[in-house]
Amino acid sequence: xxxxxxxxxxxxxxxxxxxxxxxxxxxxxxxxxxxxxxxxxxxxxxxxxxxxxxxxxxxxxxxxxxxxxxxxxxxxxxxxxxxxxxxxxxxxxxxxxxxxxxxxxxxxxxxxxxxxxxxxxxxxxxxxxxxxxxxxxxxxxxxxxxxxxxxxxxxxxxxxxxxxxxxxxxxxxxxxxxxxxxxxxxxxxxxxxxxxxxxxxxxxxxxxxxxxxxxxxxxxxxxxxxxxxxxxxxxxxxxxxxxxxxxxxxxxxxxxxxxxxxxxxxxxxxxxxxxxxxxxxxxxxxxxxxxxxxxxx
Amino acid sequence: xxxxxxxxxxxxxxxxxxxxxxxxxxxxxxxxxxxxxxxxxxxxxxxxxxxxxxxxxxxxxxxxxxxxxxxxxxxxxxxxxxxxxxxxxxxxxxxxxxxxxxxxxxxxxxxxxxxxxxxxxxxxxxxxxxxxxxxxxxxxxxxxxxxxxxxxxxxxxxxxxxxxxxxxxxxxxxxxxxxxxxxxxxxxxxxxxxxxxxxxxxxxxxxxxxxxxxxxxxxxxxxxxxxxxxxxxxxxxxxxxxxxxxxxxxxxxxxxxxxxxxxxxxxxxxxxxxxxxxxxxxxxxxxxxxxxxxxxxxxxxxxxxxxxxxxxxxxxxxxxxxxxxxxxxxxxxxxxxxx
Numbered sequence: 001x002x003x004x005x006x007x008x009x010x011x012x013x014x015x016x017x018x019x020x021x022x023x024x025x026x027x028x029x030x031x032x033x034x035x036x037x038x039x040x041x042x043x044x045x046x047x048x049x050x051x052x053x054x055x056x057x058x059x060x061x062x063x064x065x066x067x068x069x070x071x072x073x074x075x076x077x078x079x080x081x082x083x084x085x086x087x088x089x090x091x092x093x094x095x096x097x098x099x100x101x102x103x104x105x106x107x108x109x110x111x112x113x114x115x116x117x118x119x120x121x122x123x124x125x126x127x128x129x130x131x132x133x134x135x136x137x138x139x140x141x142x143x144x145x146x147x148x149x150x151x152x153x154x155x156x157x158x159x160x161x162x163x164x165x166x167x168x169x170x171x172x173x174x175x176x177x178x179x180x181x182x183x184x185x186x187x188x189x190x191x192x193x194x195x196x197x198x199x200x201x202x203x204x205x206x207x208x209x210x211x212x213x214x215x216x217x218x219x220x221x222x223x224x225x226x227x228x229x230x231x232x233x234x235x236x237x238x239x240x241x242x243x244x245x246x247x248x249x250x251x252x253x254x255x256x257x258x259x260x261x262x263x264x265x266x267x268x269x270x271x272x273x274x275x276x277x278x279x280x281x282x283x284x285x286x287x288x289x290x291x292x293x294x295x296x297x
Numbered sequence: 298x299x300x301x302x303x304x305x306x307x308x309x310x311x312x313x314x315x316x317x318x319x320x321x322x323x324x325x326x327x328x329x330x331x332x333x334x335x336x337x338x339x340x341x342x343x344x345x346x347x348x349x350x351x352x353x354x355x356x357x358x359x360x361x362x363x364x365x366x367x368x369x370x371x372x373x374x375x376x377x378x379x380x381x382x383x384x385x386x387x388x389x390x391x392x393x394x395x396x397x398x399x400x401x402x403x404x405x406x407x408x409x410x411x412x413x414x415x416x417x418x419x420x421x422x423x424x425x426x427x428x429x430x431x432x433x434x435x436x437x438x439x440x441x442x443x444x445x446x447x448x449x450x451x452x453x454x455x456x457x458x459x460x461x462x463x464x465x466x467x468x469x470x471x472x473x474x475x476x477x478x479x480x481x482x483x484x485x486x487x488x489x490x491x492x493x494x495x496x497x498x499x500x501x502x503x504x505x506x507x508x509x510x511x512x513x514x515x516x517x518x519x520x521x522x523x524x525x526x527x528x529x530x531x532x533x534x535x536x537x538x539x540x541x542x543x544x545x546x547x548x549x550x551x552x553x554x555x556x557x558x559x560x561x562x563x564x565x566x567x568x569x570x571x572x573x574x575x576x577x578x579x580x581x582x583x584x585x586x587x588x589x590x591x592x593x594x595x596x597x598x599x600x601x602x603x604x605x606x607x608x609x610x611x612x613x614x615x616x617x618x619x620x621x622x623x624x625x626x627x628x629x630x631x632x633x634x635x636x
Contacts, residue, residue, distance in 0.1 A: 006548065033434075066306055132314065133317065134316060135314045135317070136314055136317035139315075140318065140321070140608055140611075140612060141316055141608060141611045141612070143575070143577050144593075144604065144607060144608060144611070145608070147554075147577075147592070147593060148325060148601070148604050148616045149325065151597055151599055152325060152599065153328075224442055228442075228444055231444055232444070232445075232446060232448075232578055235446045235578070235581075236581060236597070237597065238596075238597070248444070248446070251444070251446060251447050252446075254450065255450060255582075258454045258457075258459075260457070261454055264447065264451075264454075265451070267447075268444060268448075268450070268451065272444065272447070275442040275443075275444070276438060276439065279441060279442050280438065283438070
């Protein structure tokens with residue numbers, strides 16, 4: 001009977017790290033940063049999903065007769081040098097930047113966590129090799145390395161994403177390795193080993209779920225970083241190819257247009273608010289997930 | 298462990314990392330699907346196999362990769378960073394020319410970030426959960442979330458174009474005769490040669506790019522100073538210091554800040570490392586003739602020797618700063634020993 005009760009009450013890995021659901025909701029109310037972050041991200045997610053419905057114009061349609069018109073009731077954010085509606089382009093931009101940020105971080109976290117777990121768990125020469133490789137990649141200036149990779153592979157958003165993954169993974173590997181080395185020495189792992197759990201089982205059921213919260217916090221903070229890096233690559237002409245309504249490329253188009261401030265200001269604000277959203281989310285998650293840091297809040 | 302032994306050990310540990318950087322960088326230049334020659338010579342010349350062959354021999358592209366790598370490392374050990382394929386200029390000379398501009402920018406940005414970030418962090422920690430704290434947290438989060446290239450354009454459009462109170466891109470007004478090069482730092486050189494007009498102008502040119510570049514570091518330093526101060530202020534010795542009747546500023550300055558200094562110094566060191574890389578965007582926006590812009594220009598032309606040169610230089614600085622940060626720990630906290 002008893003084992004049945006335990007089985008039913010056993011929380012899923014996510015619940016295990018988030019604590020009991022009710023406690024989590026209470027934390028959510030207490031952490032305004034988390035709330036603001038979630039709000040900003042949901043707004044942008046809605047914008048991305050509903051862009052075709054709410055955008056008043058097509059993001060690529062050119063109306064040369066209306067070029068460079070300032071914000072008005074007709075064009076909320078004005079129009080750019082080709083007469084395209086900036087408001088519509090900013091909305092459609094969310095369909096590019098959000099998937100890039102989330103996709104890049106998912107890939108990066110997967111690659112880095114896997115390598116870090118292997119390094120920490122296998123140890124020895126494998127560990128040494130992976131970690132020195134991390135050191136070398138981390139010593140590269142990240143933006144210059146990403147630029148070099150993108151330039152070498154050829155400009156474009158997919159190559160820019162690949163470059164960002166290749167630049168960012170070592171931080172996850174280091175973090176995960178540290179977690180593995182720390183967690184595997186804890187008593188419950190020794191206990192699991194004592195009752196005959198295999199190494200694979202220990203890694204999957206005991207170490208990964210407990211390292212999850214640390215990785216999650218890092219990942220949520222990194223979505224903003226990835227969006228910034230992709231926008232920066234587009235800004236220097238290595239990412240999005242015209243006429244893609246990518247925010248960084250839109251800011252770049254405004255470089256020589258100081259008088260027509262609306263062309264660059266709104267896409268820049270879009271980048272800022274999305275990144276602030278993910279940074280608030282990450283900060284809030286850290287407050288909620290890491291009770292050791294809670295008193296520092 | 299003695300300082301000298303520690304230094305030697307640290308240098309020995311650094312060598313494999315630097316070596317791996319050269320391997321990675323070389324692999325990158327070798328594995329690229331695009332042909333750097335196509336960027337340099339015209340299409341008509343590309344159609345002529347003799348010219349292409351001559352170029353390949355000139356740059357050693359006809360040799361097997363391992364041999365090319367060994368040549369590269371041999372030259373590197375002699376202090377030769379190779380030549381730019383696009384301009385045929387030695388990378389070392391280019392770096393010597395562009396590096397001081399980046400140093401000047403990065404140092405100014407770090408100064409701004411420290412002078413604003415540390416007081417902001419301390420005030421936030423002292424006024425925890427009150428409005429100064431919320432403002433400081435908000436500012437620091439904005440700082441780390443800001444797209445630098447956009448902030449730069451915004452700053453230019455407001456202070457240069459609209460208000461016209463600060464100069465635009467570049468290091469010096471083109472109408473002014475630049476001071477003779479001594480250190481390569483425009484502000485220092487003009488001071489050394491007594492050129493007050495140039496000093497004032499160079500300083501004014503430095504304000505916008507340095508503030509823009511410093512925004513991220515300021516955010517980072519504020520956050521870390523705040524959290525380490527909050528931790529230290531909860532310690533017993535702070536209560537003891539207050540109970541002894543010490544003045545509040547002595548408690549904060551001598552007892553708290555000194556103990557909160559280690560994470561802060563780490564943050565400053567990290568931030569400086571990031572700055573060297575973050576300078577890429579700032580230099581592009583402000584037409585600042587530093588190594589960041591040099592690297593962007595080279596990368597877009599698939600001209601890899603300059604990119605590798607900049608990378609090795611920045612990596613070297615990064616390693617050096619980390620080392621200095623570690624050394625400073627023993628000075629900040631005598632309980633910490635080098636090992």
